[in-house]
Amino acid sequence: MKDDAFIWAQLSDPATQERAFALLVKTYGKRLYAHIRGIVISHDDTNDVLQNTFIKVFRHIDSFKGDSKLYTWLYRIATNESLTFLEQKSRKSGVSIEQLQVSEFETSGLDNExxxxxxxxxxxxxxxxxxxxxxxxxxxxxxxxxxxxxxxxxxxxxxxxxxxxxxxxxxxxxxxxxxx
Amino acid sequence: MKDFKLDTQPKIKPAFEASDTYLDQLQKQVVSSIQQEKNKKAAFRISTRGIWRYAAAAVVVIAASIPIVNNSLVTTEPTSSEIEHELLRNVDFGSVAFALDNELSLVTTESESTDPVENELLENTNVEFLITEP
Known part of the structure; x- marks a missing residue:
């Protein structure tokens, strides 16, 4: 597994950026998927939020100063994206976030499988x-x-x-x- | 599960785990999204470059026209002779004369009818008699 400094160096260079994103997904994709899915529950929603997370990383790559660790920054973006997504969904459906999570869990069939x-x-x-x-x-x-x-x-x-x-x-x- | 304690249990894995197949697909999707974002950025840069050129030209034109607009908007105070000339330009002297005549006749009529002492003085030519009259 490549370390953060290597990934960061590749991300900062436009010539290697796309390769760096592939590496970023390979390194943190699994952990971020589990983190986001634990919050939004549905796989399809998780896929959308996870992709948005990586696009946000790309859009705000210049604002990352390197004061925090790369994965801490990724977690922050992923967490904010997940919570924003849940809040919007909860507002639309008129139920609380917690109720929404329980119903997603029940309807996804994961309860049994x-x-x-x-x-x-x-x-x-x-x-x-x-x-x-x-x-x-x-x-x-x-x-x-x-x-x-x-x-x-x-x-x-x-x-x-x-x-x-x-x-x-x-x-x-x-x-x-x-x-x- | 009556005596369940998290710290005495072996570590429990998260319920949701991504498969390797999914991660491969995700990698492709993310790279494709990044390419789209890059294209969008490039297109935006090209379109805004044109806008900036027009905006800069507009600023130059506006800046150059400020003195011209300023000059056309400057108002000068009219002199007293100009005001007098302007006032007299549209005066109908006939109407003025008529109005003045009317005013004078009004004054005369009023003095005749309202002041008997003055009337007496005007009619009586023997002023001395009036003065010495006890």
């Missing part, structure tokens, strides 16, 4: 009981193994608030699974 282990499906169900922001913190901490400082940079929240949010999320998930 989940890839991987059954526990992953159960955890996903438990996650959908949480408020959208708490889900986000849990995903980034538990699945993506980001540090609190990195999550704070992505979400614009304090480390203290994130720790509290993650602690609440874990407690609620454990309670939900214990009650099954």
């Amino acid at each position: 989940m890839d991987g282990e059954a526990i992953a499906a159960t955890l996903q169900k438990a996650l959908l009981q949480l408020p959208a922001k708490q889900q986000l913190v849990f995903r980034m901490k538990y699945f993506d193994e980001l540090t609190y400082e990195e999550i704070a940079e992505i979400t614009g929240t304090t480390v203290g608030a994130l720790k509290a949010s993650y602690h609440h999320a874990v407690r609620k998930i454990e309670d939900f699974i214990r009650a099954l």
Whole structure:
């Protein structure tokens, strides 16, 4: 796997930009897909949001100063795109973001045909009981193994608030699974 | 699951994972979208270059016309003789004379009818008698 500095150097050069984007998708596509899909749930919506994320990266490539890590920047764009997408969809359909996520999960058939282990499906169900922001913190901490400082940079929240949010999320998930 | 605890469980993978086939397709889609964006950018640059030329020409024309417009808009104060001339130009002297005559006759009529003392003085030529009369 190529490191961020190499990808960044290729992205900055118009001659190698397209190759760099292919490399960017190869390096971060899987993680970003899981992150976005965990938020918007449907595969088709995830595909749209993920493509928009990479197009946004291309449009704003000049504004990336290199102060943060490349993947932190990618996560921030992906998270904002996902939340904006969900908010718009929720406004159009007139239901809350959380209700929307649950109904997407139920109608997609993933409830019964989940890839991987059954526990992953159960955890996903438990996650959908949480408020959208708490889900986000849990995903980034538990699945993506980001540090609190990195999550704070992505979400614009304090480390203290994130720790509290993650602690609440874990407690609620454990309670939900214990009650099954 | 009565004693379920996340930190004692083996790490649970995310429920949703992208397949390698999907990632290959995504790579192609993203590269194609980037190419389209680049083409759009290039087309925009070409079209705006033309617009800038026209805009620059328009600015030069406007700047050059400012003194001309300014000169045509400058208003000069008319002199007193010009005002007098302008006022007299459309005066109908016949109407003025008629109006003045009317005014004078009004004054005369009014003095005759309203002031008996003055009438007496005007009619009586023996002024001395009037002065010495006890």
